[in-house]
Amino acid sequence: xxxxxxxxxCRFLEEYTTTTPNKLxxxxxxxxYILLTGALQFLYCLLxxxxxxxxxxxxxxxxxxxxxxxxxxxxxxxxxxxxxxxxISPERAFADFLFAHTVxxxxxxxxxx
Numbered sequence: 001x002x003x004x005x006x007x008x009x010c011r012f013l014e015e016y017t018t019t020t021p022n023k024l025x026x027x028x029x030x031x032x033y034i035l036l037t038g039a040l041q042f043l044y045c046l047l048x049x050x051x052x053x054x055x056x057x058x059x060x061x062x063x064x065x066x067x068x069x070x071x072x073x074x075x076x077x078x079x080x081x082x083x084x085x086x087x088i089s090p091e092r093a094f095a096d097f098l099f100a101h102t103v104x105x106x107x108x109x110x111x112x113x
Contacts, residue, residue, distance in 0.1 A: 023090075027074045031067060038063030058112045065104045073097040 020028075041059050050056045076085050076093035085093070 021079065023077055024074060027070060027077070031070050031074070034063050034067045034070065038067070054112055058108045061111070062105065062108045065108075066101065069097055069100050069104065 038060060041056065041063065045056050045060075073093055073096075075081055076088055077090045088096075
């Protein structure tokens, strides 16, 4: 059983490194960073407490929102999805990502107080 799981993981990593464009790898690294940041914030909340609750919520909402926006960016710049986003260039998708990110963080900063 464990050999089949290891072979599946090895094949996944091999195909990922050979077929995934570098732009998507950068977005995937950003997604991993945001996921780990949100998990660490949640773990900190469980271990230490939520005394400044607005601060915890702001940070966690920022992580979740950033993750969602990055997933949308990844979907739009993926060459396999080019047929679904004919009118959106990768540059426009990135500009939309930056604009939405700015609005998200303005809301987060306002929520902190």
